[in-house]
Amino acid sequence: MTAVTADHQIAPPRRGNARRLLLGAGWIRAAWMFCLFGAFGFGLVVVFRWWGGWHPIIDMTVVTLVSLLVAAPIGFLAGIGAFDYWAYYALGFPTRPEDHSGHGARSWKDYFRVNTDHKVIGVQYVVTTFSFFIVGGMLALILRAELARPGMQFVDTQTFNGLFSVHAALMIFLFVVPGFAGLANFVVPLMLGAGDMAFPRLNALSFWLLPIAGIMMLSSFLVPGGAFACGWTGYVPLCSTHQPLGAIFFNQGVQWAGASSIMTALNFLVTIITMRAPGMTFWRMPLLVWANFTTSLLVVVATPFIAGSQFFSMFDHVMHTAFFDPNNGGYPLGYQHIFWFYSHPAVYIMMLPGFGIMSEVISVFSRKPIFGYRLMALSLMAIVVLGFSVWAHHMFVSGMASWLRVPMMITTLLIAVPTGIKVFSWLATLWEGKLHFRTPMLFALGFLSMFVIGGLSGVMLGSVPIDIHMSDTYFIVAHIHYVLFGGSVFTIFAGIYYWFPKMTGRMYNERLGKLHFWLTFVGFNLTFFPMHILGTEGMPRRVADYAPKFADLNMFISIASFGLGASTLVFLYNMITSWRSGEPAPSNPWRAMTLEWQVSSPPPIFNFDEIPQVVGSPYGYGTPGAQHAILAPARTGTPEEVRVT
Amino acid sequence: MRRGSVAWLLVIGVVAGGIAAAVALALPWLPTPASREAGRIDFVIWFVIVICIVIFSIVAAALVYSIVAFRARPDDLEDGPPIHGHTGLEIVWTIIPTVLVTAIAIVSAIVLSRDDALGKNVLHVDVTAQQFAWSFTYPDAKGLTSGTLMLPKGRSVQLVLHSKDVIHSFWVPQFGQKEDTVPGLTTTLHITPDRLGTFPVICTELCGLGHSVMRTQAVVMTPAAFAKWLKQQTAAISSPNPSVSGAAVFKNNGCGACHTLTAAGTSGKVGPDLDKLPAYAAEAKQPLESFVQESIVSPNAYIQPGYPKGVMPQTFGSSLSKPQLDALVQYLVSSSKKG
Amino acid sequence: MAAHAHAEHHEHHGPPAPHYSSRVPPGVLGMFLFIGTEIMLFGSFFTAYFFVRVVNGTPWPTPPFHLPVFVAFVNTCILVTSSFTMHWALQSIKRGNVWGLRAGLLLTFLMGLTFLVTQGREYSRVGFAPKDGGFATIFYCLTGLHGAHVFVGLSILLFMTIRAFRGHFSAEHHHGVEIGGIYWHFVDVMWIVVYLTVYIL
């Protein structure tokens, strides 16, 4: 693999004697500090319980939580070196001036250490999250294999429930949400004309939290009693008091993932507000930046609520508190309100960045300015505001106060309006354009059609009487996948193809790309469209076994889903081979105007020689001589010259 | 707009809409309603589907047309016209959706209030959900309890939902209505059955290992038949010295939902076939009677090979009175010996 | 490859001087946004409080339990005072008065510590455990959450103090103190809210 940023010699050689190997930041130190902190956590529990006179002194649940799920991961982070700088600062050592040794990647090894270069972190994000997509998808395929025929064939009920719970948890908390953050991590600073994010070290930390969260959730399959099996929504009291140990792996895993996305969001907000290049007013920002700005607002405000909900559920489980235990003065529905107050905005956290990618791709590949730029930005804002006022549409049948239903229905339906504005504006952008159907554009158009279907099924669910019939059936499952796969995932694919040249400095294989699109598009519809019918006919979701009359459709879906899965192989093959040996990419293969395309592919280590001067709209296509920004003349010297200097 | 494009848009739109409509109509979407509420809900569904199809065909038309008409040759390096927006258009596609969704909201709100409005002479039924069984109590009939939901046709029924452990959800697809049963709260659901027949009662909220098997039946009968059924059942419990019949206990606790027992005419497949109890007892090397007793009181003590652990409710030990339990055990022993 | 030469060119000078498009320094803005999320976190806990106390109508405090309102009041005063010493510390360093900074930070730290210890004593004496019903749960979790924040605040103060004594701060460079201070004030204000809702109301 070629490195993300071109070679440079600043960093000290990372070969060293045994002592440095053991104490220097890296995987070895991570390993032993992981154990050390784990042991420390264990000791802490024992001492406290002994001191407080609790019995038994060694309670497996508490020990697992404190030592394995909290202390040990912190040890890992400290070991890998995520805290080094802050530790120096805290202990009052003179903080070393940034020598940029944390910047750039020379070999594949540099992707496996704490790196403060937003471009490297971006790639780390994308690769990591995508691996979680594959794992989550594999789980889904096992799920489908089990569901192919009525009755139980391959797994028992506990495992089955675990399968869809972990599937969803990984897909949402470790693929879509951080996946978008990863792409934005690479692109946003470049688009803003900034050298890096506002807080590079925080950025690195927020990446390293992800593997922890993901591995935590996956490993819940290994604990006695089986994986957490209460769905990604973790409704109480099922998840709090009727679940095996595995449940807290979910509760705590969500905390790590949530912390990560909050940190990234803070970073984006600060970067976008304080580090825009001169001349880059808010109304000159590319819509992708707008999208991530609004998304980050959602994250910052909403995510603490899921943290809260998981804390409560976990405390009920571990400390037998009474948040949601009706027999002890608790209120079960409270969980759902708190959870959905995050998790509905979360679905827009999983869509708005995609909207941003779409705006870039569609405008570039139809060679036209984005239609109604300001309204596009404003509708993002509208979605953010409305998004906070609709959470109870997940609770229409939950037995909550019935007067809440109609107001929530109205706000829910209203969200169709700003979303519609975006859809129609994209269509208007295509209109009379010069459409070039490269792979990103194909995925963009695929998104447009699929997301509208998913959105419309959403509007159906938004109507209370319909939802009363459809809720918790496969119709919901269909909706989920049309918006999340046909929506979010398609945009992620579009984004990966679109920025692949910039990230790797090489072109992907266009023919394989197109093949991948068509396989995915067809496989996707064959897999998920029939689920609408299953649902309305009366097949509930989250069932390991179902009435024989649904057998044929389920068999069909399962077969299709394996096709869909296989289509991903094409993508993987394309990415890996192209990254290794694709043809070198020019700096601006798509003739785009946004800033990231004005620098070399891959971008130089510090993005820009001098901070560019922004002079106009990022979408000036069709206007002769229109410019988005003026860059310092890139003095591309021949290698000789460089050696002389 | 270039000439003819409008015409083309119309054509494509109509085609797309036609296809979508055909799909919607051809597919066996919705179960035939068996309650007034379901009927109304179906109306809303169709009302919204029509709107959705219209919108989908508009989008599809614009999309397909652009793909065909505005495709650029790869070597064509020109840009499109620099159109940055059009206020008129933007207003239009803000207003129209607003109107449409408002219409949806109004229709839904009306139907909702109609569905929730109780008729006169309401029949109250207490629905109790537990992992993983349903039981239905008729307070007006001396607290008669049944494992299957018996309802008279054409009478407005209010279900009062309780849960013993976790959240479950009561759903009969043909009735359309659905509501969660929440521990610590009582929720209600209103149904007016209007079609005779037997329909599945499905738990639609994930409630644990047995979620997918938490099923029973709802039977809609003529008012006369219903009255007759009530009389029979109440007679059984209100006789001076209630002879607890094992058969009744078996019926009322929803055993049949999961177990096959020829004597009781049930054919559940979730749990072991109770006609074969003697054989099972032999396998477990326990005397039949104590084996059955134990299996009911603490099901997980011995798990029948090939069947899920923790699915059979753990609560019968406490919920059944001593005489009921004995009667039940005797009943199972005798009938399984016969069958 | 042009890209390469282009890139290599930069080895010889560091990154371009960053351009700031806002008057607020990134650190301060970041801290304020972070406090925003913290407020939302407390918000979720207060939502739980709302459900247990208002929706469920739990008696407050649930007999036979009662809360040491007075001790808590004294504690509150201590914490509030610590906010002023913090402010004083910041003002002094702005005027270049290093000793004022050191004294201010030290005092603030000590008062914060006193608060935390008192809170701990209260836990061990209050006579009920988190599992004793809705009231107990909410009491422990709200005060506990706040306690955790005091702990974080104290750690930050500790680091500040260390650096202050090592003489890292000056009239020009005192961002650390400023940002840490903002957080400490937040912890303070939050306590007043918690005190009012849990003890007084």
Ligand code: HEA
């Ligand atoms: C990317 C994620 C995503 C997105 C974008 C959406 C978007 C929407 N969702 Fe969805 N939703 C989920 C992810 C998402 N959802 C998930 C994961 C669940 C299940 C959670 C669980 O596991 O329980 C869920 C569940 C869910 C429910 C609860 C169902 C139930 O459990 O009972 C409801 C009910 O109202 C709903 C509604 C909507 C609506 C109205 C929109 C709207 O935002 C859609 C707006 C878009 C359009 C409408 C299309 C384009 C618009 C036009 C072309 C204009 C013209 C349109 C009209 C005039 C109608 N969703």
Ligand code: HEA
């Ligand atoms: C972004 C989100 C996302 C994505 C991408 C997916 C992708 C898929 N999902 Fe999932 N799903 C959810 C989010 C998502 N899902 C959510 C939120 C739920 C609700 C859970 C709950 O109820 O709590 C859910 C629930 C859910 C269910 C319902 C479970 C139930 O209620 O009982 C099903 C059932 O079919 C399903 C199937 C699939 C399938 C087949 C895919 C496929 O698209 C997967 C395709 C991808 C791969 C297969 C991986 C790549 C494959 C390879 C690298 C090659 C290997 C392949 C072969 C060997 C053939 N999902």
Ligand code: CUA
């Ligand atoms: Cu009961 Cu699902």
Ligand SMILES: [Cu+2]
């Ligand atoms: Cu939602």
